[in-house]
Every structure is written in structure tokens, then in C-alpha cells.
Amino acid sequence: MASCGREPEPVQSVPPLFQTHGFTLTPDYIVSGADTLCFPSSRAEKSGFSVTTSSQSFNYLAALTAADSVAVNMASLSNWELSTRIALGDAWLYPERSMKLLRDRVRGGRVTTLEQIRQYWPMISDCLAWIPAALEIYRATGDKKWLREAADVSLSTLRREIAVNYIPETGLFRSVPVYLLTPASHFAPWMNHADILQTYTLFNNVMAVKAMESLAQMNAALNRPPAEDIDSLCRLVSRRVATLLWVPDKGYFSEFLYGGVFPVQSRIADNMAQALTACLGAVYPPLASSAVSRTPRLPSGMPLTSPLMNPTDEPGSNPVSHALQSFWAIASLRAGNEASFNHALGAMALAASADDFRCDGAMSRLMLKGLLGLESTDTAVVFHPALPSWFSGVTEFRKLTVRDCSLDIRIKGHGNMVSEILLDGEPSSFCGVPYTQKGNHTLEVVLESSPRWAKSSVNITDSVGYATQSPQVFWCNLSAEILNFRQDFTYNIYVDGVLYDRTSSRKFNLPDTHNFTTVNLVSTGSGKSTGLAGRTFSYFPPRTRFVVPADTIEPGIKGRIRTVRNRRGRVIRRFREPHYVRMPSWRSALRFSFNASEEGEYIMRIVYITPAGAVPSSGFPMRRISVNGGVEGYAVMPFVRAGYAVESSPVRVPLVKGRNRVELAVDADASMLPSAGEFSIKEIVFVRLP
Structure with a gap:
């Protein structure tokens, strides 16, 4: 008999937010536990901050907040890890503790790197990340004494970094963050420390821009005159980041420029630096939005680099991987990209499901800087909330302390556009509170979705792939042969840092030139995967390279005569050892003269050795280079x-025709630099630039 009853309607399936490797996160993910995320507080802190949401999927991460502010050895965190944690959350929840932690990183009136990596400064430098964190603490507390102290430290730290690491010819800061060197190197095998030092990373230049912006805001708050040279430099570096480090056909940022005197742009993305660029608002918003939607990522999360440089770059395999996912969640909300946020949140949940989540403040920064969109300004805290479409009902942020104000925030709906604001029940046009506000207040906000929010996209691929191998090239003048040639690869030829040609042949020739020239080869695979260039080839036509041996620098001093004997003791050869100019840290300035055949700009390098028994100092040995009385930089x-x-790092020097007076000296301001360090000079090389 046929049934006369009504057929049940099919259950509407809800698409998963995140799905990979047997793990699925859906909007109705069923878990046990409270629906309120409470952030631990102490007697010394005012925070009793908590977040309540009706979204069960988001509540799945509630257990992570217990470890969000404790159980991490803060003293072991690098400057950038500690400072970004403070700038993106802890400054507002735990300001007193954050202030103490930043004070502990100051030595002699400036920020210093961790002791474990201090001997590698200035190659590894993350000191500038301290400055935006210090400003955020002031804005959270209003402590003028702290502001004056932070402004002085910031100025001293910036002056040192500008003097040593800013290179005017590129308009960028050199040096690298520590996560690109450990636990695995992200540089080509041929690159030694001097080559890595000549790298201009996205991370360090974004931090430099934010540091210089923060110092300007500190000076304004203290009614101090602006440091006009630093303000001008900030604008210049910001423009150079947007041009030199942007990859137009990829739609995201390059990890760095590298390769020496005429640097080449890497087409690999550093996803940690890209995320922080968006989180800190350091670049033009459309560029950040493009990077969020177009950077390739794996189903299991965002890798450290795209394409992968090492197996440890995969999600969950790197010590900073879990922080990386939370940064991308914030960047996605700032860029108005819900699909990217869902993917980043799923990667965090996947890590939590495996009991392998090292959050390091992930939840607090996701709440404050992501969902709530907290932005501190000179006079007020402004909120730019963004909630995904699967958030239903009301999301509450309770007891957010803004100086003398305790604020409860209730957000209705979802999206990233504010349609209605009520402050203590009264309509308001301002989604925030001024620092002068006191007492307990309630801010109610109604959200709706923007067209971009609903149409957001994300570039998820089953395999990001590994970077291609760096070409190994044999050169004979300007004729080249690729030793590890592959027929399925195309090779881009860069001459003086600019793309000159492409080849699919094992051998190729370049036209003759009368100028000093550098050449780099980068391989591109069949799937358009790319890697880093092979060793830079430098071509020196006649009368472009000049060598000043140690015997000329210290005339009259000869190396010792060595005798070589056979097994019977018979002398078979005598030779004189090359003379080296010893440069101990206590030595006074070394002065010598060089006769240039032509006026122009030259590259100066010191060919040196590290003597046996030399003790590493608190930084690489360096000397200030002066030519004809003018300071030109640091070798x-x-x-x-x-x-x-x-060879040392290069320094560009202007020479006049004829005699030039050159000086190598320890910096007159000894407090600016680490101890000078010891080395011995074999020769000094000058190369005339075109």
C-alpha cells in the first residue's frame, strides 16, 4: 500500500569549513565544554577578558586559551616572537607583564637580540619589532614615563640599525629573521654569511617601516620635534617594499632580494612575513588583500614558504607554524576574506586535535586583532569587527580594559561592515572609545556582509611543491654551461639584477661588455615552480678590478719564510707566507691610500681571514669605512x-681620480655597535661600477 504521508524534506548538508587528512571542521562541530573563552588574569593585571560565542566550531578552540598566557618561557622567545605577541594582544590583556618583558630586552639604552643569536648581528636582526610593541603598551596604559623611556630606546635602536643595515642604493634594510635560518636554512647552498647579510627581506623591512612609524607617533604624543630624516626614510622604504618586493604576476610578495651588488628578486613567498604585513597594516590594503587570496597554501594549512624550501616548511612541522596559522587568520579578517579565515581556523583546529598546538598568544590576538578588529590610534581605540557567516546570534567581548574604562562589546550578526552602533544604549557614529572614557560602558554593534566578503576566494592546492634546485654554472669569460641542466626546465638569466633573457639550452653566451657585470640564473620547472639563483657570477673587464695587498697597506712588513722538506729532511722548496694586517678589536684606525685611475663609484670589499683562536663577540666584526673624510658605511x-x-660585505665608495685616503676604524660611538671583533686583512679590493 502506498503511503499517504508527506515525504520528509532532505536534510540540507552544511559545507565543511575545513577538511583534510580525515579531519573535518563544520559550523556545527559537536564538542563538550563551555561556550565562553576566558583569558586568565592575575592580581597584578586588570584583565578579566572573556569572549562568548554561540558558534560551536569556534568553541572547539576554547580549551586552548588556558595555555594562551602561561606555560611559555618568555625569556626564550626571540624579539620578533615576543614583540608580535605583545603588539597583537598581550599589551591589552597583560600590560604590566608585557612592559617588564620588553624592558628585559634593553641593554645600554637600545634593544639587543637574544644571547643565543647575538654573535650573528647584524646578519640576524629582529630588534625593530620591539618598537611597535612598546607603542602598543603605551596606548593600552597611557603611561607617559614608559613612553619617554620607550621613545629614547627606539631612537637609539633605529639609529644603529640605519647606520649599519640600511643600504641607500636599494632603499631597503638588509639582514634576515632567525626563522629563515633555523631549524633549516632558506637560502641557496652557495650563500655564506656574507652573502646572507646582503639579503633584503620582506620581514625586516616591514618591521623597519612599522618601527619608524611608531617612533614618529611616540614623538607626537610627547610633543617632541619629529626626526625628519627617519620620517622621510620611512616613506621611502614603504614605497620600495611595495615595488621591489612585490611580484605582480603572482599577486603576492617576494621573500627577499639577494645576490650581491645588483640584487635579484626571489619569486618565493615568505608567508610569515606576508601575514604580519597584513596584520600590522604595513602596506597598501589592496596588496595585502591580493596576497591573502592568491598565495598558494596546502589543504592542511599555510606553509612557511610557497613553494616549500624544506620539509619543515609544511604546516605543523616548524616551531613557528602554529603562530603562522593564527597570523593568517587575522590577516584574512583584515582583508575581508572569509574563505581564507575558515581555512586558517581549520588549520589551528587540526593542530589542536593532535594535541600539538603551541599557541603563543594565538587566541588572544585572534580575538582582539581579528574578530574584534582592535586598532589603537593616538586618541582612541577603534574597532573594525569581522565575524564569519557561520557565527549566529550574539558574540560578546566582556571586560576589555581600555585604560580607565571597562568595556563590554556585543556584536549581532556577521560580516565585516558596521550598520549600527549603540554606546550605552544611545546611537553613535563612532565604533570605538576615546582614551579619556572612564567607568563601565557597553558598545553594541550590528554587522552586515560586504560584497567582497561574500565573494572572497582562497588559493588551496594539493601540492605547493618544492623550490627548484639552484643552477650550478661553469663560466669561461661570458660563455656558460649549466652543469646540473634539466631539459624540462627553463632558465631565467638576470644581468645586473634585471631579467635579460630565458634559455632552455645547456650552453649559452652573453655579449661582451666593458663594464663590471653580475649574472644570476634561476630555474623554472614545468609546473612553473621556481627556486633561488645559483652562485652570482661576476665579470671583471680590464681596468675594473683593483687589488691593494696587505704589503701595500703596511709597507715594509713581510710574511715569514717557510721551508718545505721531504721525508729525508732535504729542502725542496722555500716560500714567503702572505702578509696579513692584524685587526684586533683594540687597534686604532687603519689608514692607507689608493690611486684611482678614474673618478666614479666603486665597490670596496675586504678579503680577510678569521685568526685561529679568535673568540666570537656579541656581533660580527665590523669597521666604519671613510673615504677622503666622508663616512660611507660599515664593512x-x-x-x-x-x-x-x-670577502666582507661590500661598501659603495666614491673615489676621485688620483690619490684617495681610506680609513677603517672602530666606530667613534662605541655604544652604537658591539665589540669590534678580531680579523686579519689579506687584501682590499676596489671594483669600478658602470
Whole structure:
């Protein structure tokens, strides 16, 4: 008999927010636990901050908040890890503790790196990340004494970094963050410390821009005159980041420029730096939005680099991987990209499901800077809330302390556009509170979705792939042969840092030139995967490279005569050892003259050795280079294996025709730099630039 009853309607399936490797996160993910995320507080802190949401999927991460503010050895965190944690959350929840932690990083009136990596400064430098964090603490507390202290430290730290690491010819800061060197190197195998030092990373330049902006805001709050040279430099570096480090056909940022005197742009993305660029608002918003939607990512989360440089770059395999996912969640909300946020949140949940989530403040910064969109200004806290479409009902943020104000925030709906604001029940046109507000207040906000929010996209691929191998090239003048040639690869030829040609042949020739020229080769695979260039080839036509040996620098001093004997003791050869100019840290300035055949700009390098028994100092040995009375920069001599002759970092110097007076000296302001360090000079090389 046929049934006369009505057929039940099919259950509407809800698409998962995140799905990979047997793990699925849906909007109705069933878990046990409270629906309120409480952030631990102490007697010394005012915070009793909590977040209540009706979204069960989001509540799945509630258990993570217990470890969000404790159980992490803060003293072991690098400057950038500690400072970003403070700037993106802890400054508002735990201001007193954050202030103490930043004070502990100051030595001699400036920020210093961790002791474990201090000997590698200025190659590894993350000191500038301290400055935006210090400003955020002031805005959270209003403590003028702290502001004056932070402004003085910030100015001293910036002056040192500008003097040593800012290179005017590129308009960018050199040096690298520590996560690109450990636990695995993200540089080509041929690159030694001197080569890595000549790298202009997205991370360090974004931090430099934010540091200079923060110092300007500190000076304004203290009614101090602006440091006009630093303000002008800030605008210049910001423009250079948007042009030199942007990859137009990819739609995201390059990790760095590298390769020496004429640097080449890497087409690999550093996803940690890209996320922080968006989180800190350091670049033009459309560029950040493009990077969020177009950067390739894996189903299991965002890798550290795209394409992968090492197996440890995969999600969950790197010590900073879990912080990386939370940064991308914030960046996605700031860029108005719900699909990207869902993917980043799913990657965090996947890590939590495996009991392998090292949050390091992930939840607090996701709440404050992501969902609530907290932005501190000179006079007020402004909110730019963004909630995904699967958030239903009301989301409440309780007891957010803004100086002398305790604020409860109730957000209805979802999206990233504010349609209605009520402050203590009264209509308001301002989604925030001024710092002068006191007492307990309630802010109610109604959200709706923007067209971009609903149409957001994300670039998820089953395999981001690994970077291609760096080409190994044999050169004979300007004729080249690729030793590890592959027929399915295309090779881009860069001459003086600019793309010159492409080849699919094992051998190729370049036209003759009368100028100093550098050449780099980058391989591109069949799937358009790319890697880093092979060793930079430098071509020196006649009368472009000039060598000043140690015997000329210290005339009249000869190396010792060595005798070589056979097994019977018979002398078979005598030779004179090359003379080296010893440069101990206590030595006074070394002065010599160089006769230039032509006026123009030259590259100066010191060929040096590290003497046996030399003790690493609190930074690489360096000397200030002056030519004809003008300071031109700093030559840095990274420590190398004793007895091996290598070249220092280059310094551009202007020379006049005829005699030029050159001086190598320890900086007159000894407090600016680490101890000078010891090395021995074999020769000094000058190369005339075109």
C-alpha cells in the first residue's frame, strides 16, 4: 500500500569549513565544554577578558586559551616572537607583564637580540619589532614615563640599525629573521654569511617601516620635534617594499632580494612575513588583500614558504607554524576574506586535535586583532569587527580594559561592515572609545556582509611543491654551461639584477661588455615552480678590478719564510707566507691610500681571514669605512673557519681620480655597535661600477 504521508524534506548538508587528512571542521562541530573563552588574569593585571560565542566550531578552540598566557618561557622567545605577541594582544590583556618583558630586552639604552643569536648581528636582526610593541603598551596604559623611556630606546635602536643595515642604493634594510635560518636554512647552498647579510627581506623591512612609524607617533604624543630624516626614510622604504618586493604576476610578495651588488628578486613567498604585513597594516590594503587570496597554501594549512624550501616548511612541522596559522587568520579578517579565515581556523583546529598546538598568544590576538578588529590610534581605540557567516546570534567581548574604562562589546550578526552602533544604549557614529572614557560602558554593534566578503576566494592546492634546485654554472669569460641542466626546465638569466633573457639550452653566451657585470640564473620547472639563483657570477673587464695587498697597506712588513722538506729532511722548496694586517678589536684606525685611475663609484670589499683562536663577540666584526673624510658605511666580516680567506660585505665608495685616503676604524660611538671583533686583512679590493 502506498503511503499517504508527506515525504520528509532532505536534510540540507552544511559545507565543511575545513577538511583534510580525515579531519573535518563544520559550523556545527559537536564538542563538550563551555561556550565562553576566558583569558586568565592575575592580581597584578586588570584583565578579566572573556569572549562568548554561540558558534560551536569556534568553541572547539576554547580549551586552548588556558595555555594562551602561561606555560611559555618568555625569556626564550626571540624579539620578533615576543614583540608580535605583545603588539597583537598581550599589551591589552597583560600590560604590566608585557612592559617588564620588553624592558628585559634593553641593554645600554637600545634593544639587543637574544644571547643565543647575538654573535650573528647584524646578519640576524629582529630588534625593530620591539618598537611597535612598546607603542602598543603605551596606548593600552597611557603611561607617559614608559613612553619617554620607550621613545629614547627606539631612537637609539633605529639609529644603529640605519647606520649599519640600511643600504641607500636599494632603499631597503638588509639582514634576515632567525626563522629563515633555523631549524633549516632558506637560502641557496652557495650563500655564506656574507652573502646572507646582503639579503633584503620582506620581514625586516616591514618591521623597519612599522618601527619608524611608531617612533614618529611616540614623538607626537610627547610633543617632541619629529626626526625628519627617519620620517622621510620611512616613506621611502614603504614605497620600495611595495615595488621591489612585490611580484605582480603572482599577486603576492617576494621573500627577499639577494645576490650581491645588483640584487635579484626571489619569486618565493615568505608567508610569515606576508601575514604580519597584513596584520600590522604595513602596506597598501589592496596588496595585502591580493596576497591573502592568491598565495598558494596546502589543504592542511599555510606553509612557511610557497613553494616549500624544506620539509619543515609544511604546516605543523616548524616551531613557528602554529603562530603562522593564527597570523593568517587575522590577516584574512583584515582583508575581508572569509574563505581564507575558515581555512586558517581549520588549520589551528587540526593542530589542536593532535594535541600539538603551541599557541603563543594565538587566541588572544585572534580575538582582539581579528574578530574584534582592535586598532589603537593616538586618541582612541577603534574597532573594525569581522565575524564569519557561520557565527549566529550574539558574540560578546566582556571586560576589555581600555585604560580607565571597562568595556563590554556585543556584536549581532556577521560580516565585516558596521550598520549600527549603540554606546550605552544611545546611537553613535563612532565604533570605538576615546582614551579619556572612564567607568563601565557597553558598545553594541550590528554587522552586515560586504560584497567582497561574500565573494572572497582562497588559493588551496594539493601540492605547493618544492623550490627548484639552484643552477650550478661553469663560466669561461661570458660563455656558460649549466652543469646540473634539466631539459624540462627553463632558465631565467638576470644581468645586473634585471631579467635579460630565458634559455632552455645547456650552453649559452652573453655579449661582451666593458663594464663590471653580475649574472644570476634561476630555474623554472614545468609546473612553473621556481627556486633561488645559483652562485652570482661576476665579470671583471680590464681596468675594473683593483687589488691593494696587505704589503701595500703596511709597507715594509713581510710574511715569514717557510721551508718545505721531504721525508729525508732535504729542502725542496722555500716560500714567503702572505702578509696579513692584524685587526684586533683594540687597534686604532687603519689608514692607507689608493690611486684611482678614474673618478666614479666603486665597490670596496675586504678579503680577510678569521685568526685561529679568535673568540666570537656579541656581533660580527665590523669597521666604519671613510673615504677622503666622508663616512660611507660599515664593512662586516662574518666569522668563518680559521684560515679561510673570504670577502666582507661590500661598501659603495666614491673615489676621485688620483690619490684617495681610506680609513677603517672602530666606530667613534662605541655604544652604537658591539665589540669590534678580531680579523686579519689579506687584501682590499676596489671594483669600478658602470
